[in-house]
Amino acid sequence: MGIGGGVGVVLASIDASVAALDSLNREDSFLAAGAHGGAGVDIGAGTDVLQRRYGIRLERLELMARLEAQLAAVKAATAAEAVEFQQAMTPPDASVQDRTYADMSVVEEIAGVLTISSAAAGALVKQSRRICSLPPVMNALSAGAMSWQHARIVADETEGLTPEGAASLVAHFFDPAAPQPARGAAPGELVPSRFRAKVRGWRERHHPESIEKRHAKGVADRRMEYTPDKDGMAWISLYLPGDTACAIWNRTTATARGLQGPDEPRPLTQLRPDIAASLLLGVGMKPAAGETAAHAEEDGPGPGVQGTQGVTGIGKVPAPRADVLVMVPVFSLLGVTDEPAVLDGFGPIPASMARKLVADGAESFYRVLVDPRDGAPLEIGRKNYRLTETIKRWIRMRDAKCTFRGCANRTPDNETDHLTAWQHGGTTNVSNLAQLCPKHHRLKHHSQWTPDPATKNEPPGWTSPTGRHYNAEYQDPEPTHWPPGILSAQRSPLEQVVLQRLAT
Incomplete structure (x- = not known):
């Protein structure tokens, strides 16, 4: 050497x-x-x-x-x-x-x-x-x-x-x-x-080796593991396909957020395992309307616990859904290529998994079509047309996490914040917005940590009170793959083809 x-x-x-x-x-x-x-x-x-x-x-x-x-x-x-x-x-x-x-x-x-x-x-x-x-x-x-x-x-x-x-x-x-x-x-x-x-x-x-082949091997290896620990405690681990694991984590987090309040002493870290244990052990599960308890027990709820209308034993509130973005290259969604998609909060997933999520109409997954020329979003799927929701999802797609240096807090806990405050002339557009977790949102407003401006595709960097500058931490996406034989495409016709395909 x-x-x-x-x-x-x-x-x-x-x-x-x-x-x-x-x-x-x-x-x-x-x-x-x-x-x-x-x-x-x-x-x-x-x-x-x-x-x-x-x-x-x-x-x-x-x-x-x-x-x-x-x-x-x-x-x-x-x-x-x-x-x-x-x-x-x-x-x-x-x-x-x-x-x-x-x-x-x-x-x-x-x-x-x-x-x-x-x-x-x-x-x-x-x-x-x-x-x-x-x-x-x-x-x-x-x-x-x-x-x-x-x-x-x-x-x-x-x-x-x-x-x-x-x-x-x-x-x-x-x-x-x-x-x-x-x-x-x-x-x-x-x-x-x-x-x-x-x-x-x-x-x-x-x-x-394609991600499709490696994912197939991983699915065959899925398992649950149990490891006793000290102080009368133990670990339970699930090795699952990424979309299922991500949905479980976000559903549990969203439910825990809904339970927090003045009368709930448990922090988020304790609520998550309590909720998971309650759901897995069937505590407080209420069958869907028109479904007998025996039938519910026999068939069980689906991966997203969609058959459960309420959870009565963990806080007496319905478990809210957690919205997750799926960034899909447009040709991959059409089945022309098998380029990986990106699942928010997880990372690359096989194209087949992304197509299945979109085709099945999974209500808590929002598709984001990615332009093959520059990686910019072509269209963000939504159930309503409020601009604020569209911008929030755009920021979620761009930032992927809290933008403060070193923070790994993902989207369910984060807030969309004006980098330059509204009262100081800041505008409500993607170049002046960024994700911040609650802790770093408060730190920004009560200290001299200063964010850089953002751009359409890049989150802000940060400067510390002592003048140390930290570059932006972003996903660094690559241009998507063009299938053989396609040399160029105009945005409008391409969008029309995609939208027509999605409508069928």
Whole structure:
């Protein structure tokens, strides 16, 4: 791999980071003692001093994060080198069994040195070797531009790809000179969960095996798992098709929101499992009109619990539906291509699943047709024509989540907010609107966190009270695929064809 020399470069960078930390500590000590004969600083008159000492703490955290990444790079390179040396010591004519045990031995050695389990050491070795085989990823980690968590995500998401596929994925996110590089925040500027979502979205679209085939395999593997835990608790997990899981989550969340009020002491985190347990165990279920209890018990409600007219044991209110957007490339909806659609709050789904959701008339799923030329929405399905609802759904489609940096709160909890307040001249259009969760909505109005302007296709970035700028975190959609033989299309005729097809 040729990584030995790279370790020396990283160690030099670590020395520079440590020196910068030492410089900050000396400055902080000087400010704490005062500039005149060691006298203390008067708090009332020392606002600037306090501000600078606050800034030093933030700079320390930045340097520490960089150091952690750089140390992780050295650790990964060293683990990969240890395996290389072990393999070099193995005789060329050694049997497969001898080589297998040699590899096992080095993993056990690493586990003992780091005081971790054999499984954890094996995962570290596997991830380290993959990261070292992807120079742009290793370089970003060595420079402290992203964390070990980010590097590990790339290692996980490139598993199963061909070398060419892995190189294309890495180039998209780490090479600004790539044909279609990722836009917006750099990998290290995204919280790991958001970075994984972007990487996985790109991987799903470019995987050599179609998402339809992989989804069919996943459906065959669906299951429920039960895991006992401490303190008399346990976990129940469901591995389901994405549309079903998304509908369950949003239905449970919407029901929990409807139950919250002055007389409900349980927070949202407690209400969700209570509601799910009540529904699964049949507590308070009331059969639909004209349906006997025996018949309801025999057939059961459908995936969306559509047969249930009310829930009496969990709050005595009807469970509201949760609206979910389905972004469908127009040719995919027509069946001309099998390009993945995007399910709001989940990610890429097979085209067949999107077509089924639209064809079945699922009431809580709103289709959004995507123009194949620029990815802009052609038409947003709706049950009414109020402009406010259309704009809200547009913002939901564009933002996908709360736009505040690092927040992963999805659409059921979010509010559409004016970036520039109405009373300050702000207008009600997509370039001045963005999703914010309740917490960050309040923070925006009670602090100096400032959003950038938005655009038709891009949510806002943010600037912190200390002047640090954070680029927008958005989905970075690609132009949709054109079927063979179609070179161009005019918007109006295309819309007419689509709408005529949908009406039949």
